[in-house]
Amino acid sequence: MKAHEGIYIDGAWRPAAGQDVIEVVNPVDEQVIGTVPAGTALDVDTAVRAARTAFPGWAATPPAERAARLAALRDVLVARKDEIAETVTAELGSPLPFSQAVHAAVPIAVAASYAELAAVHPFEEKAGTSTVLLEPIGVVGAITPWNYPLHQVVAKVAPALAAGCTVVLKPAEDTPLVARLFAEAVHAAGVPAGVFNLVTGLGPVAGQALAEHPGVDLVSFTGSTAVGRRIGAVAGGALKKVALELGGKSANVILPSADLARAVNVGVANVMSNSGQTCSAWTRMLVHRDRYDEAVELAAAAAAKYGDRIGPLVNAAQQARVRGYIDKGVAEGARLVAGGSEPPRERGYHVSPTVFADVTPEMTIAQEEIFGPVLSILRYTDEDDALRIANGTVYGLAGAVWAGEDAEAVAFARRMETGQVDINGGRFNPVAPFGGYKQSGVGRELGVHGLAEYLQTKSLQF
Ligand code: NAP
C-alpha cells in the first residue's frame, strides 16, 4: 500500500487543499494497493487558473514545437510501457498481456499520431478571399473513465496540446495511478508548467467543479450517458463547448453470405475483451434465422474458452450491476447458453463470460449497456429486419458487418445509424474518427477529426 502524495498543478506536485484520499483497489484480490488525494473544488480552481495563465504562451508556441513535445511524450510513454501495463493491471485488473497489447500500446500509437499531425496540420486555410485561422479553443476540462484509463486520457490530452489548448484532467477514481504516471511523463517530456494539470478526485466533487468552472472553455467527457447528459446540460447552460463520448449497444450484423465461424468467433472475442468493459463492444450479435442455431453453438463454445482468460470487472458495483442484468435477461425469457450470474470465483469482482440466445429486440439486455462480458444473440428474417434491429436502440457508437464481399457489407453499413463500423473484421486504426450517433455522444476523437474538436475558426477578410 502506497500513499501517493500531491496533485500535479503548474508543473509541480503540490499538496491538495484537503486531507481526504481515494483508496485504489486491485479488483483481482480486493486489496487496497494505494491512495491518492481526493481533490476538491478548491484544487480544481487552482488548476484551472494555472491552465488559464499558461494558455496564451502555449497557444502562441509554433506547432512544430508543440509537435516536438508530443514526440517527447510518446518517447517517455514508450520507455515506461511495461510500468504502464503493470499499473493498469493492478488498478483495473486486466490480464498483463492485454494491458501490454492494448492499455499501453494504443495510447502510445495515439500520442505518436498527434506528434505527427501537429507537425503537418495546416492551422490556416483559405475560403475564397478570406484567410481562416484555426485557433485553440482555450482551457479544456477533461473527465475520463476507468475502462481504457490511459487511452481515454491520451485521446483528449494529445489533440488538445497539439491544438494549442491547455488542460485540467480529472481521471476516474478507480484508475488514478496510470493518470499520475501520465502526468510524470508529460513533465519529463518538457511540456511547460501549467499546460497540463491533474486533479485526482471524485466525480460529483472534482468532476462537477471542473465541468462547472467558468474558466473552462471546453468540457470533454467520456463515461456514462447519465453523467454525460448532466455535463452537457451544465456546459450548454454556460455556453461552453462540450464533447461527449458515451455508451453503446453496438450491433454485429452477420449477413447470410458471411463466413459464420469467423464472424462469430471474432464477435465473441470483441465482447469478452477487457471483460466486456468497452463502450464500442458489439454486444448484440444479429444472425439470420437459417443460421441461428449454428451461430449460437459456435458462440457458446467460443465463450467457454474465455473462462480463465478474462480479468474481473473494475469494482464491486460494476460486478453487481452486470449480475443484475444477467438475472434480468433470464427473467425476461432469454436462454442462457454460456455463463450466468453466479460469480466464478469467491475473491475478486469476476463475472463469467455469458451468452444469451433467443434475445428479442425489446428485452432489457438488447437495449441497455451492460458493460460486462455478456453477449446477446438476436434472430433476423431478412436484411430490412436486420437493419431495423441494428438501428433500434438509443445508441449508435460502433458496429460490425460481415458478408461474403466487402461491397455487400459496406452497402449495409451505409444504412446503419452509428459512428464506426468494422467491415469483415476491420483493423484498429488510431486515426479513424471515433464517436457516437444519437445518444452515444457529441463530437469525435482521434485523428484530424479529434484535433478539430479543440480548434475554433477566425476568418480574416482582405
Ligand atoms: P461515470 O460515473 O460516468 O464516470 C466517468 C467519469 O465521470 C469519471 O471520472 C467519474 O468520476 C466522473 N463523474 C461522475 N459523476 C460526475 C459528475 N456528476 N460530474 C462530473 N464528473 C463526474 O461512469 P461509471 O460510474 O464509472 O460507470 C457507470 C457506467 O457508465 C458503466 O456501467 C458503463 O455503462 C458506462 N461507462 C461508459 C464508458 C464509455 O467509455 N463510454 C466508460 C465508463 C463507463 P468517478 O470516477 O469518481 O465516478
Ligand code: MG
Ligand atoms: Mg461513477
